[in-house]
Amino acid sequence: MSSGKRVLITGIAGRLGRLLLRRLHREEGWLLSGVDRRPFPDRPCDVEHVQADLRSKRVADLVRGRAGQLHALVHLGLWHDPRVGTEERHDWNVSGTARLLSACAEAGVHKVVVLSSANVYGPRPDNPQFLSEDAPLLGASRDSLTRDLVEVDMLASSFFWKHGDIETVILRPVHILGRVRNAPSNYLRLPWVPTLLGYDPMIQVVHEEDVVEAIALSLRPGMRGIFNIPGPGQLPLSAILRELGRQVVPVPHPLAARLLGLLFAGKLSSFPAQELDHIRFTCMVDGRRAAEVLGYRPRHDLRETIHAVDALY
Numbered sequence: 001m002s003s004g005k006r007v008l009i010t011g012i013a014g015r016l017g018r019l020l021l022r023r024l025h026r027e028e029g030w031l032l033s034g035v036d037r038r039p040f041p042d043r044p045c046d047v048e049h050v051q052a053d054l055r056s057k058r059v060a061d062l063v064r065g066r067a068g069q070l071h072a073l074v075h076l077g078l079w080h081d082p083r084v085g086t087e088e089r090h091d092w093n094v095s096g097t098a099r100l101l102s103a104c105a106e107a108g109v110h111k112v113v114v115l116s117s118a119n120v121y122g123p124r125p126d127n128p129q130f131l132s133e134d135a136p137l138l139g140a141s142r143d144s145l146t147r148d149l150v151e152v153d154m155l156a157s158s159f160f161w162k163h164g165d166i167e168t169v170i171l172r173p174v175h176i177l178g179r180v181r182n183a184p185s186n187y188l189r190l191p192w193v194p195t196l197l198g199y200d201p202m203i204q205v206v207h208e209e210d211v212v213e214a215i216a217l218s219l220r221p222g223m224r225g226i227f228n229i230p231g232p233g234q235l236p237l238s239a240i241l242r243e244l245g246r247q248v249v250p251v252p253h254p255l256a257a258r259l260l261g262l263l264f265a266g267k268l269s270s271f272p273a274q275e276l277d278h279i280r281f282t283c284m285v286d287g288r289r290a291a292e293v294l295g296y297r298p299r300h301d302l303r304e305t306i307h308a309v310d311a312l313y
Contacts, residue, residue: 006031006070007219008063010054010077010100012047013040015180016115017076019212021047024219035059035077054096063103072111072219073104078152080182086144093148094155101159104166111167113218114156115211118172118228120149123201123281130286133172133226143274157226169218171211173229174285175278178208178308183275188309193246194260196253200238201282206231207300207308217294230287231305232298237279243306253280 007024011017012034024030025044033048034040040049052058054077063070079092097114104112121131122139140150153170160168175184184205187193206229214229241248251259253276260273290296300308 004031005029005072006033006066007072007074008066008070009034009074010036012036012043012049012076013038014076015178016176016208016212019208020074020076020215023212023216035062054092055099059096060099060103063100063109064107067107070104070107070109072113073100073109074113074115074215074219075100075156076115078115078148080145090144090148090151094151097152097155101155105159105163109166111169111219111223112156112159113169113171113215114152115215116153116156116170116172117149118174118204118283118285119146119278120153120172121283121285122146123277123283125281127282127284129282130284131228132286133228133289143272145274160224160226167222167224169223170226171214171218171229172227172285173211173214174204174206174231176208176211177205177305179311180208183272184278185309187275187279188240188244188246188306191247192249193241194249194251194256195237195241196256196276196280197250199253199280200236201278201280202234202284203237203240203278204230204234204284205240205302205305206298207305210298210300210305213299214290214294214296217296223294225289225293227290227294227296228285228287229290229296230285230298232300232302234284235302240306243303244310 007030009017009020012021013036021032024032035050035052037053039051043049050062079089120137120139121135137150139146156170176182177185257273257276264272
């Protein structure tokens, strides 16, 4: 890899941003920069960090100011916190992404990688066994956060077709497990795990480090397109919970929704009720395109991936 290729990572102070930074830091030839609203005091001394709001003019000016110098943007900086107000989160995720992509086009950035989610397809009772990248994005009907994800994914897809000179990659990983604080990991960390009576969907999970590896593969020259990122296989939810040794509390769906709503509102749970569809219906993806084009293969087996949620912080 030629020297001096600068990569800008949004959300660099988060768990995946830090893992990607560590992954790329091991390779010669990358100049690494990051943008995050959070401070990043323990970053390596050779990594530039700008603490700023993704929507701010400062971030867009940073990209435009690097015209001809910025090789790639890796966009991990979406706001997934369900406790944030819907309008503010939408403005951050959708408007912020739109401004960022516009700045990349003006600056002549060579490559753009956007981390989306397989959640954009939506868990549904009529889903086929495996969804390809061409499947419709039906997750927007679920909740405001998934609607944000679908809009960001569609923005990136439009950018892909509009700017053919820019290598655009959209990654749609399944449920990411590890030290990340997301809904799937938070759910599986519960000491008493609510399940839904009569439902035991097949679940796909992927290790956080395998997602980072998929991002690194996407940065190679010539890589472009939309890719589902699955893990090493799939299991019924009940098998995952048995593997973790969790105590299971089967609850009828209407009662579970009300109970989780109350717990979430009282800040006694970090798993919002809207996520219940993921433990009710199947949403599994076909990862053949990522294997054939990116050369992606998960390095962690199912047991390692499942137990990643119990890794020490």
